[in-house]
Amino acid sequence: MSATLLNAVWQGLIILVGGTFLGMIYKGLDRKLAAQMQGRIGPPLRQPFFDVVKLMVKENVVPDHAVAWLFNLMPLVSLAAVGTLLFYLPLGGFEPLLGGFGDLILILYLLAVPSLAMVLGGFAAGSPFATVGAQRELVMMMAYEFPLAITLLSLGWYLSSVMPGAQVFSLTVLASNPLWGLVGPLGFIGLLLLFCALMIVTPAELTKIPFDIPEAETEIAGGILAEYSGRNMAMFYLADAIKMVVMGSLTVALFFPYGLSGLLGVTGGIWGSVIDVAFYLVKVFVVIFFAVIVVRVAFARLKIGQAARLFWLPITGISLLGMVLLMLDRIV
């Protein structure tokens, strides 16, 4: 029993440290590639690590009118909540460590917790800019959660119609039964639409351009994070890095759970695992590249009203159409 527990603790620490490290690397890649696309040199890949170290040695200012305990607690809650997500997702082709303790519905709820923590932190700052940022974040959440929920539920529903009685919202079941091979032509189009909806929700979940409206440096000086500095800011920074891995891994698990080792005839063993982990890293990078990096270089920031309209009308419409096509695929 104690050996099992110790083993679980070690695995947990590896996931937590590994997920954070990966997130920082992807953050570095994001900045470097975005700079290259804009004709700049950009910072080195390890810049996010320097940033965290620098933030940790800077002063941790708490504004006069802030609710100090809430202001200080929320960065920790955000980091802890996003950290738990890593344990329910299949990372590197391996089964989730807590796959038997939580499913896709739990992930859907947990994705909201880091954002809510930021909102509470913003309100607790007692600053007009942070308050405006927190309000914007709430509106963003109300806007993108609906198409996200439709997308995730549609996938589970389709699998339940193909595999009655299966735990279809389990990430392990979803990742081991890719829907692309199960659907007909209508369902294929439906899946493509749902994938597009998830790719558009991803930068909103990560508060990246064009959906960085709650921060909007040029207008509200960082908004929700305007008053955060030092070690509190470092915690939000780490949470943001991990969330990037989470969103990339979620997309990969739902839409591209395929491994490469089988194709190369190296199933099982250490080399099979190495190939699958490397392939997983590439897949997560590709998702981040197209959903975050390219989008943030190509687009300008939307206004909050435009973002709310975008998610409630076209993106919800796209995800609903995807769901209907999946349903028709089962009927026709």
Add this chain to the structure above:
Amino acid sequence: MSGLSSGFGVWNPIAWALLFVGILVVSFIVRSFGNKGYKRGTGQTKVFLSGNDEPETSNGLHVRGDHLYWGMIDGLSAYYRRVKAWHTGILSDYAAWFVGVLGLVFVILVLAR
């Protein structure tokens, strides 16, 4: 450790809570290595407001419920304009809506059977 099974998935709140507390403790330890000092009661602790004076807490920082929905109402203004027009404040109008929707649900239920 058994969890709540929906037949389509499973959730174990105790496992999540333990994990959350564990990571919270790890995060707290990492955070405790950081600099905790700052200069209280100086300009440093005044909120950033583009160089403007800080408003009174009771006046400038009060967050009303409709503030939270502003972006939503603005973004979906065409929808809200129509819906607001339907909210006449006349009780008989609301009763008519209630009866109408009840009738519609009844028809749907009959057709579904």
